[in-house]
Amino acid sequence: MYVAVKGGERAIANSHRLLDEARRGNPAVPELSLEQISEQLGLAVDRVMTEGSLYDRELAALAIKQARGDLIEAIFLLRAYRTTLPRLAVTEPIETSDMAVRRRISATFKDLPGGQVLGPTFDYTHRLLDFGLADTGGDAPEAEEGNPETLNGPVPRVLEILNHEGLIQREEKGEHREPSGDLTRESIAFPAERDVRLQNLARGDEGFLLAMGYSTQRGFGGNHPFAGEIRMGEVSVEIVPEELGFPIEIGEITVTECESINQFKGSAKEPPQFTRGYGLTFGHCERKAIAMALVDRALRCHELGEDATAPAQDEEFVLMHSDNVEASGFLQHLKLPHYVDFQGELVLIRNLRAEAEAKARAEEAEAKEKATADAAREAAE
Amino acid sequence: MSPLDILAAPDIEERRQWMGTLAKASPDRLDEFWQDLAEKPDYRCLKGPEIGLAMVRGRAGGTGAPFNMGEMSVTRCVVQIVDGQLGYACVAGRSQRHAELAAVFDALLQDDDRRAALKETIISSLDREWRNRRAKRSAKAASTKVEFFTMVRGD
Numbered sequence: 001m002y003v004a005v006k007g008g009e010r011a012i013a014n015s016h017r018l019l020d021e022a023r024r025g026n027p028a029v030p031e032l033s034l035e036q037i038s039e040q041l042g043l044a045v046d047r048v049m050t051e052g053s054l055y056d057r058e059l060a061a062l063a064i065k066q067a068r069g070d071l072i073e074a075i076f077l078l079r080a081y082r083t084t085l086p087r088l089a090v091t092e093p094i095e096t097s098d099m100a101v102r103r104r105i106s107a108t109f110k111d112l113p114g115g116q117v118l119g120p121t122f123d124y125t126h127r128l129l130d131f132g133l134a135d136t137g138g139d140a141p142e143a144e145e146g147n148p149e150t151l152n153g154p155v156p157r158v159l160e161i162l163n164h165e166g167l168i169q170r171e172e173k174g175e176h177r178e179p180s181g182d183l184t185r186e187s188i189a190f191p192a193e194r195d196v197r198l199q200n201l202a203r204g205d206e207g208f209l210l211a212m213g214y215s216t217q218r219g220f221g222g223n224h225p226f227a228g229e230i231r232m233g234e235v236s237v238e239i240v241p242e243e244l245g246f247p248i249e250i251g252e253i254t255v256t257e258c259e260s261i262n263q264f265k266g267s268a269k270e271p272p273q274f275t276r277g278y279g280l281t282f283g284h285c286e287r288k289a290i291a292m293a294l295v296d297r298a299l300r301c302h303e304l305g306e307d308a309t310a311p312a313q314d315e316e317f318v319l320m321h322s323d324n325v326e327a328s329g330f331l332q333h334l335k336l337p338h339y340v341d342f343q344g345e346l347v348l349i350r351n352l353r354a355e356a357e358a359k360a361r362a363e364e365a366e367a368k369e370k371a372t373a374d375a376a377r378e379a380a381e
Numbered sequence: 382m383s384p385l386d387i388l389a390a391p392d393i394e395e396r397r398q399w400m401g402t403l404a405k406a407s408p409d410r411l412d413e414f415w416q417d418l419a420e421k422p423d424y425r426c427l428k429g430p431e432i433g434l435a436m437v438r439g440r441a442g443g444t445g446a447p448f449n450m451g452e453m454s455v456t457r458c459v460v461q462i463v464d465g466q467l468g469y470a471c472v473a474g475r476s477q478r479h480a481e482l483a484a485v486f487d488a489l490l491q492d493d494d495r496r497a498a499l500k501e502t503i504i505s506s507l508d509r510e511w512r513n514r515r516a517k518r519s520a521k522a523a524s525t526k527v528e529f530f531t532m533v534r535g536d
Contacts, residue, residue: 049451050451053451053452054434054451054452054453054454055437055451055452055453055454055473056453056454056474056475058474058475059454059475082434082452085432085433085434085454086431086433086434087433087434087435087436087452088431088433088434088435088455088457088471089433089435089436089455089471090435090436090438090449091435091436091437091438091453092438093438093439093440093447094437094438094439094440094450095440096439096440096443097443097444100515100518100519101522102518102519102521102522103522103525110529111529115526115527116526116527117522117523117525117526117527118525118526118527119522119525120525143521143524144521144524145517145520145521145523145524146520146521146522146523146524146525146526147520147523148516148517148519148520148523150523150526151519151522151523151526152519157443157444159442159443171440171441171442171443171444171445172444172445172446173440173444173445173446174445174446175446176445176446176447180438180446180447180448180449181448181449182436182449184449194441194446194448195441195446195447195448195449196448198439198441198448198450199448199449199450199451202439202448202450202451203451233522234515234518236401237435237437237453237473239435239455239471241457241469241471243459243469244469246393246397247397248397248400248401248404248471249397249400249401249404249405250404250435250455250471250472250473251404251405251472251473251474252405252473253437253453253473255439257443259442259443276442278441278442278443280439280443280450282450282451
């Protein structure tokens with residue numbers, strides 16, 4: 001049976017208008033500006049840029065406003081927008097060793113060169129609601145200023161300390177493919193190279209990676225991580241334009257980086273040593289960076305000769321389910337009309353039931369017939 | 382390296398410096414300098430200004446092999462001063478005015494007669510302003526640096 005589905009145009013148009021009104025909320029309340037979103041909901045902007053895989057604060061703020069604060073919807077909007085723009089360049093790799101750090105901590109060495117710099121963090125806050133923020137219009141708070149000289153120059157990497165002693169897996173420029181694998185151009189193939197895995201995780205859903213990372217901590221593919229170093233700050237971005245043939249700086253971006261240090265008992269190929277996982281995000285997405293480092297380390301099980309027994313070590317499971325735009329699209333398509341599909345299912349289930357009922361009736365009749373025949377035989381004897 | 386390259390090298394380094402400074406400046410600030418410019422040259426855009434993307438690469442483990450981390454918006458522009466030099470700019474963000482002015486200043490800075498004056502006025506100011514912004518950020522971060530002290534246990 002085929003049912004033509006048409007109509008609904010006016011309902012859709014009116015639904016859009018209703019959505020616009022709902023987005024605006026009470027018109028007596030002042031409308032949000034993009035600057036307000038980008039300045040005062042900065043971490044939402046950072047998450048949308050990271051998972052939307054597009055660094056542009058203003059566009060991310062617009063996406064958040066349009067999506068009424070639904071961050072996954074905003075990420076979708078940003079991903080859709082990026083497909084409309086041409087790619088003009090691939091940057092030189094950013095050098096996070098040269099970062100102008102605004103936060104830099106290590107959970108493995110107390111007295112590390114360069115020091116522990118807390119920066120703007122929720123850590124050490126009491127997580128009590130601050131009712132003072134309920135009132136607007138107060139004086140803008142101002143931070144203390146220390147001596148900037150103490151943060152001048154490159155801050156040494158914590159993991160280099162272990163590297164000098166040869167106690168940790170090395171991470172060198174070494175041999176790699178050029179250009180790097182790019183899953184925006186070519187769909188992912190398994191087994192996936194580390195560059196593609198890192199790209200996938202960098203744009204992956206924070207909630208998904210958080211749960212996966214947490215699962216490794218709870219013993220599903222456990223490799224006992226330490227936060228070797230977390231740093232957040234500004235790095236310079238350079239490209240080499242074809243027209244010039246030499247690198248030029250095009251600006252600065254804020255990034256967060258986490259390097260995890262993990263236990264490793266050694267294998268036939270490798271001596272006992274510490275191993276490492278890596279997380280990198282746009283903006284200040286610290287939880288995501290740590291989760292990414294844990295999952296990256298779990299996915300390195302094959303190169304270390306570990307058995308892949310847990311979900312976080314299963315690269316197809318992780319990499320095929322990490323993207324919230326894909327996941328949300330497939331999940332939400334369930335809301336679209338499936339009238340014809342469902343008619344088919346309905347016909348099928350009716351037929352199956354009819355068959356089952358017919359069969360039951362036949363069996364019943366057969367049993368009755370047999371009983372009658374048996375009774376007749378008994379009577380005859 | 383050929384002798385020619387060696388001769389050209391310092392110029393490239395110098396040009397890299399001012400291009401970076403122009404890229405990090407705010408579009409409004411560049412516009413102010415443009416408005417204040419005494420002899421505004423005629424120029425035409427050979428390419429753009431066009432908005433596009435640059436794929437940002439990171440390094441595995443911070444020091445290892447490169448990988449694609451995500452894109453950023455950029456704006457590119459190539460200009461030519463009438464009867465003069467070509468200027469190039471590619472700047473972060475989507476300000477076409479920023480890219481166009483950065484390209485024009487890049488062209489003017491290549492003019493031997495104008496370079497010294499432009500560097501002294503525009504580039505040094507922009508560079509100072511950027512350093513001040515960065516120092517301000519670093520100063521605030523520095524105030525959150527942990528000073529550990531050790532308790533001596535009494536006997």
